[in-house]
Amino acid sequence: DAKTTQPPSMDCAEGRAANLPCNHSTISGNEYVYWYRQIHSQGPQYIIHGLKNNETNEMASLIITEDRKSSTLILPHATLRDTAVYYCIALRSVKGGSQGNLIFGKGTKLSVKP
């Protein structure tokens, strides 16, 4: 199972882009990179995921390096409501099947400041 490493905390000015890094140097070829966030002890919220190519949706962009050993989540115009803990997760398969269980680390606490 690929382990991910994230900085414990980051600050970002409101209106600027927030770039959250994640290291996953042992990721295997069929493991996705997922990003979730948790706002103030609410249930985690899905943001985006990718396998090899860069991805973009209405919330964020995900940039995955060519060797897949690291990735960056980009919130293009951070707002105060983006203050949360962001989790980078490499999806793994459970025994006997192809379903995946999310393995959460401690994540990165992003503080967006006015």
Add this chain to the structure above:
Amino acid sequence: NAGVTQTPKFQVLKTGQSMTLQCAQDMNHEYMSWYRQDPGMGLRLIHYSVGAGITDQGEVPNGYNVSRSTTEDFPLRLLSAAPSQTSVYFCASSIAGGVGGDTQYFGPGTRLTVL
């Protein structure tokens, strides 16, 4: 759709008491799971189910039981509550548990205190 619902929102138990945390989803998802989150920590998987009648253990299953008699419901039972089970419990569901880039939806959580 209500999504994933959990009851109760808050609960206080005494050591040794038993209780059931309820989780329901109305999205016809096959995969459901339970996590616990201790202060300052990430979520840890307790049990999960890949469909009605099928359950399996996660990372921290001791002290908890689950069953899945219907697609919609996935209750978590604490057999004999201990202070170490004080935590926030989250239920989640997805169509296929992450296969092919599936995503999981989380409930709002149940905050449990065991005295």
